Amino acid sequence: MAAIHFDSNGLQNFVADNELDEIKDQVRFAHQTLVNKTGAGADFTDWFHWASSQDQASLAPIHQAADAIRKNSKVLVVIGIGGSYLGSRMAIDFLKSPWHNELVQGDEVKVYFAGNAMSPMALDELDRVIGDQDFSVNVISKSGTTTEPAVAFRFFKQRLVAKYGEEGAKERIVATTDAKKGALKNEATAEGYQTLVIPDGIGGRFSVLSAVGLLPMAVAGINIENVLAGAAEAEKTYSSDNVHENPVLAYAAYRRILYDKGYTTEILANWEPSLQYLSEWWKQLMGESEGKNQKGIYPSSANYSTDLHSLGQYIQEGRRDLFETVVRIDHSKHDLPIPKTGDNEDGLLYLEGKSLEEVNKTAATGVVLAHVDGGVPNLAVHLDRQDEAGLGELIYFFELAVGVSGYLFNINPFNQPGVEAYKTAMFALLDKPGYEEQSKVYHDRLK
Numbered sequence: 001m002a003a004i005h006f007d008s009n010g011l012q013n014f015v016a017d018n019e020l021d022e023i024k025d026q027v028r029f030a031h032q033t034l035v036n037k038t039g040a041g042a043d044f045t046d047w048f049h050w051a052s053s054q055d056q057a058s059l060a061p062i063h064q065a066a067d068a069i070r071k072n073s074k075v076l077v078v079i080g081i082g083g084s085y086l087g088s089r090m091a092i093d094f095l096k097s098p099w100h101n102e103l104v105q106g107d108e109v110k111v112y113f114a115g116n117a118m119s120p121m122a123l124d125e126l127d128r129v130i131g132d133q134d135f136s137v138n139v140i141s142k143s144g145t146t147t148e149p150a151v152a153f154r155f156f157k158q159r160l161v162a163k164y165g166e167e168g169a170k171e172r173i174v175a176t177t178d179a180k181k182g183a184l185k186n187e188a189t190a191e192g193y194q195t196l197v198i199p200d201g202i203g204g205r206f207s208v209l210s211a212v213g214l215l216p217m218a219v220a221g222i223n224i225e226n227v228l229a230g231a232a233e234a235e236k237t238y239s240s241d242n243v244h245e246n247p248v249l250a251y252a253a254y255r256r257i258l259y260d261k262g263y264t265t266e267i268l269a270n271w272e273p274s275l276q277y278l279s280e281w282w283k284q285l286m287g288e289s290e291g292k293n294q295k296g297i298y299p300s301s302a303n304y305s306t307d308l309h310s311l312g313q314y315i316q317e318g319r320r321d322l323f324e325t326v327v328r329i330d331h332s333k334h335d336l337p338i339p340k341t342g343d344n345e346d347g348l349l350y351l352e353g354k355s356l357e358e359v360n361k362t363a364a365t366g367v368v369l370a371h372v373d374g375g376v377p378n379l380a381v382h383l384d385r386q387d388e389a390g391l392g393e394l395i396y397f398f399e400l401a402v403g404v405s406g407y408l409f410n411i412n413p414f415n416q417p418g419v420e421a422y423k424t425a426m427f428a429l430l431d432k433p434g435y436e437e438q439s440k441v442y443h444d445r446l447k
């Protein structure tokens with residue numbers, strides 16, 4: 001049964017009843033383009049049937065690697081950037097806790113993330129956090145050539161060798177990368193690191209349900225079969241090509257309708273701190289997929305209540321080009337009664353007898369009304385429970401939505417040519433071999 005309920009009631013003041021119908025044929029065509037693999041980037045749509053095609057045998061290497069890490073380590077350092085870390089970070093926050101590393105008990109393994117920044121301070125701090133705990137490294141890079149994780153890997157390799165010796169270090173490294181190419185693959189082969197494969201037909205930002213996301217999840221104690229089952233079920237649930245029957249298509253359609261009316265920024269909002277990285281993952285998925293040819297919805301995020309006290313003013317009264325998609329958890333994992341004191345010194349007597357979940361949900365409902373009144377169209381993705389299958393479904397929901405949405409924008413949703421521009425400038429300024437011509441141009445510009 002679907003764990004997601006999509007709610008578009010918050011569009012009443014903004015979208016007329018007939019508008020969904022008017023766009024339905026375009027959406028059907030975009031969906032068929034994706035399903036039939038006839039569109040741009042079709043070689044990178046294997047995520048579509050990925051979860052439903054996994055079985056015990058395909059997951060065995062992931063479990064073996066996870067078991068070995070759990071046996072010999074207290075800490076796993078996941079080195080990766082973009083799609084090579086956001087998915088597992090999202091999953092650990094969502095399914096365990098943002099405080100997972102503080103809450104581990106017994107044999108549970110802490111998971112830290114590195115290689116997503118070039119800050120020496122951050123690296124040094126993580127080094128100190130690990131201290132003398134036994135640790136392993138999962139270095140993840142689809143291309144195998146990304147600078148940020150490669151630099152971090154050098155540091156952690158050195159640390160592993162210092163602690164465990166050359167051979168011992170090798171036993172504590174798992175490289176998740178391309179099956180054949182890239183510097184990381186070559187190094188793994190030369191050094192004899194254990195490798196897990198990132199499938200050819202799945203791009204980085206769609207790779208959370210491959211070994212990229214599944215190994216760190218398994219190490220953190222997440223039931224990866226259940227996550228995959230949720231996504232596999234979603235493939236069936238969201239298979240219709242009719243906007244009136246398929247909520248994913250309705251979501252893609254409404255986003256496009258809103259964009260055409262000038263609502264060009266989408267805020268993915270949540271009411272649970274454990275969903276913050278869902279938004280971070282979603283921002284890469286949406287931004288890299290849609291932001292092309294001077295088109296696309298700008299993906300932004302807000303964490304409530306926190307951001308009501310920082311971004312809230314802008315959302316309520318700033319430039320009217322925003323719409324909001326709120327991810328709401330219908331049944332919280334934990335609830336707490338508001339403590340009873342029987343007095344009203346703090347002005348909270350009226351909350352006694354209520355639970356914190358009730359208050360959180362009521363606040364969420366109130367904020368929708370206020371934002372709609374302020375001119376912010378509102379969509380809601382309700383998730384019944386914050387569990388493994390629910391996360392799998394949510395992942396599939398957004399991946400499918402952006403695939404369809406990309407074709408609605410008539411762009412290739414599966415490439416990311418724009419990301420190269422910063423790399424060219426950085427490599428040129430760092431005098432990387434092969435960039436000699438650009439080096440001169442970029443150095444001259446700084447004179």
Ligand SMILES: O=P(O)(O)OC[C@H]1O[C@H](O)[C@H](O)[C@@H](O)[C@@H]1O
Nearest residue numbers: 082083084141142143146204419
């Ligand atoms: O996994 P890697 O090849 O190291 O790539 C990590 C990230 O690099 C770039 O930013 C790409 O645009 C992303 O799509 C990718 O997720």
